[in-house]
Amino acid sequence: MRRVAVIGAGVAGLCYAERLLSSGGCSVEVVEREDAPGGLARTFKTEGFLFDVGPHRFHTSDAAVQSYVLDVLGKNVSCIPRASSVYLAGRYMTWPLSLEGVLRLPPHILLPSAFELLARRRTSSSSFADDVISKYGRNLYRHFFRDYTAKFTGLPPESLHVDWASAGIDRAVIDKRVKADNLMALLRGLLLPRPVSTSFIYPSEGGIASFASCLARRIESMGGRILLGRSATGAIVEDGRCRGASLDDGSAIESDEVAWSAPVSILDPAAGLEYMSTVLYLVGLRNRLHNNYQWCYFGSRAICFSRLTVPRHFSESMVPPGADSLIVEVSCREGDDLWNDPASLVPRVIEDLERVSAASPGDVLFVRPVRIRNTYPIYSLDYRERLAGIVPPAGLRLLGRCGTFWYNNMDHSIAQALAQAGGGDVPRDFWTDGRA
Ligand SMILES: Cc1cc2nc3c(=O)[nH]c(=O)nc-3n(C[C@H](O)[C@H](O)[C@H](O)COP(=O)(O)OP(=O)(O)OC[C@H]3O[C@@H](n4cnc5c(N)ncnc54)[C@H](O)[C@@H]3O)c2cc1C
The missing domain is CATH 3.50.50.60 (FAD/NAD(P)-binding domain)
Incomplete structure (x- = not known):
C-alpha cells in the first residue's frame, strides 16, 4: 500500500x-x-441560517x-440562472457588464468610455493597471476597476501582476460583445442585442x-x-x-x-509569497429582501465592503421561512487591525448596507463576523x-x-x-x- x-x-x-x-x-x-x-x-450554520464563504457556485x-x-x-x-450585479455610480447594473448596461452608464462615464472603446489599441502589459487600461480604457478603469481593486487588495493596482486581471476579470467579466476589438464587431453587437445568460450548479440543500x-x-x-x-x-x-x-x-x-x-x-x-484574508459579516434579516441579484460588487471606497451575496438566491434552504440574509465581504490581511478586531466594523457595515439600499437597520437580526484565512494569493x-x-x-x-x-x-x-x-x-x- x-x-x-x-x-x-x-x-x-x-x-x-x-x-x-x-x-x-x-x-x-x-x-x-x-x-x-x-x-x-x-458553509457556516447559525440560528437556522446557512452562509457560504461569499458566493460559491459550480460553473465549468x-x-x-x-x-x-x-x-x-x-x-x-x-x-x-446567474444574476450578478455591480453597484456603479450609485446604481445597480448587471454584471458581467453588458452592452445594454454600458449604454445605461451616466454620460460622464459613457461618452469618454465609448470613445476609448473605439479608439483603443491593445498593447502588451505587465501590470494589472496597464492591462485593464489597454482593454477597457482609462475612464472605466478610473470609475470602477482602480478603486475596486485598491479596496479589494489593499494594494495599488500598478503593483499587481497582469495575471490578477486574467484570473479575476477575464474569466467572467465582460460580455463578449463589449470586448469586441473592432468597430464592426461593436456595431454588430449594437444591432443584434442578445442577452448573455449563464447558469450554474448549486446544491439544492x-x-x-x-x-x-x-x-x-x-x-x-x-x-x-x-x-x-x-x-x-x-x-x-x-x-x-x-x-x-x-x-x-x-x-x-x-x-x-x-x-x-x-x-x-x-x-x-x-x-515571500503572501495571501489576502477576508472578514465575512454574516447578516441575518427579519424580512425578505427585494434585491434580485445573487451577488453584487461595490467598487466605491466610500462603501466598506467589496461584495454582497444573497444566499436565498442560491437556495431557499439557506434561510428560515420568511427571513433573509446577506454575506458581506471585507478584505484584510491576517494580523491587521480588522483581522484582530472584526467586530469593530459591525456598525459601519450596517450603515453601508442602508446607504446602498441593501437592507435597513431595523431588519437586522444579527451580524456575525467570521475570519477566513488565505482567501486570495497576492499576485x-x-x-x-x-x-x-x-x-x-x-x-x-x-x-x-x-x-x-x-x-x-x-x-x-x-x-x-x-x-x-x-x-x-x-x-x-x-x-x-x-x-x-
Ligand atoms: C469569497 C470567495 C468566493 C468564491 N466563489 C467561487 C465560486 O463561485 N465558484 C468557484 O468555483 N470558486 C469560487 N471560489 C474559489 C474556491 O473557493 C476555491 O477555488 C476552492 O475552494 C479552492 O479549494 P482548494 O482545496 O484548492 O483550497 P482551499 O479551499 O483553500 O483548501 C485548503 C485547505 O487547507 C487547510 N489548511 C490550511 N493550512 C493548513 C495547515 N497548515 N494544515 C492543515 N490544513 C491546512 C485549509 O483550512 C483548507 O481547508 C471563491 C473563493 C472565495 C474566497
Whole structure:
C-alpha cells in the first residue's frame, strides 16, 4: 500500500484523496486545520441560517469536472440562472457588464468610455493597471476597476501582476460583445442585442459545503481518515525525498507521498509569497429582501465592503421561512487591525448596507463576523519568479488554490485533483493564453 498524506481538506485535497482511494492501492490520511472539511467552500450554520464563504457556485466547461460534481452531489443539485450585479455610480447594473448596461452608464462615464472603446489599441502589459487600461480604457478603469481593486487588495493596482486581471476579470467579466476589438464587431453587437445568460450548479440543500461533506463521507467509507483541527507545520524531507509531514502538536505523519494543498508559503516562507484574508459579516434579516441579484460588487471606497451575496438566491434552504440574509465581504490581511478586531466594523457595515439600499437597520437580526484565512494569493509583479523558486522535493506534490498559489475556482481545483490522481496535471487557465 502506498501511504499518502493529504494536507488540507478543501475541494482539492478531498477530491484527490477520494480519487486515490477509489482507484485502490493507497492508504490516505487527510489533515485539516479547521474543525470542518470544505476549505474556502465551506458553509457556516447559525440560528437556522446557512452562509457560504461569499458566493460559491459550480460553473465549468470541463465535461469531466461537471460529471464528477454531479456524481458527488447526486440528487442534491439545482441548476440556477446567474444574476450578478455591480453597484456603479450609485446604481445597480448587471454584471458581467453588458452592452445594454454600458449604454445605461451616466454620460460622464459613457461618452469618454465609448470613445476609448473605439479608439483603443491593445498593447502588451505587465501590470494589472496597464492591462485593464489597454482593454477597457482609462475612464472605466478610473470609475470602477482602480478603486475596486485598491479596496479589494489593499494594494495599488500598478503593483499587481497582469495575471490578477486574467484570473479575476477575464474569466467572467465582460460580455463578449463589449470586448469586441473592432468597430464592426461593436456595431454588430449594437444591432443584434442578445442577452448573455449563464447558469450554474448549486446544491439544492445544505449550502456549498454539501459537496465537501459528500466527499468526506466517501473517503471515510473507503477507509481514509480525516483529522480535523490539526495543522501541518512543514514537510519532512530526508535524503532529498519527502517522507511525511510534521504537525502542530509535535507529532508527524509518515508517508510515501504528501499532497500539499495548504499555503505553499508554510513550506517556504523565504519565497515571500503572501495571501489576502477576508472578514465575512454574516447578516441575518427579519424580512425578505427585494434585491434580485445573487451577488453584487461595490467598487466605491466610500462603501466598506467589496461584495454582497444573497444566499436565498442560491437556495431557499439557506434561510428560515420568511427571513433573509446577506454575506458581506471585507478584505484584510491576517494580523491587521480588522483581522484582530472584526467586530469593530459591525456598525459601519450596517450603515453601508442602508446607504446602498441593501437592507435597513431595523431588519437586522444579527451580524456575525467570521475570519477566513488565505482567501486570495497576492499576485505581486514578481510573483512568478518567487513561485518558480519553490522546487518541491520528490514525493511532495503541490495541489489546489493555496498549494499552487493559483487564483482559481473550485472547478480548477477539482480538475487539478482529478488529473494529479491520474498521474498528470493541468496548467492554470491564465498561463496558457499566450502571454505566459
Ligand atoms: C469569497 C470567495 C468566493 C468564491 N466563489 C467561487 C465560486 O463561485 N465558484 C468557484 O468555483 N470558486 C469560487 N471560489 C474559489 C474556491 O473557493 C476555491 O477555488 C476552492 O475552494 C479552492 O479549494 P482548494 O482545496 O484548492 O483550497 P482551499 O479551499 O483553500 O483548501 C485548503 C485547505 O487547507 C487547510 N489548511 C490550511 N493550512 C493548513 C495547515 N497548515 N494544515 C492543515 N490544513 C491546512 C485549509 O483550512 C483548507 O481547508 C471563491 C473563493 C472565495 C474566497
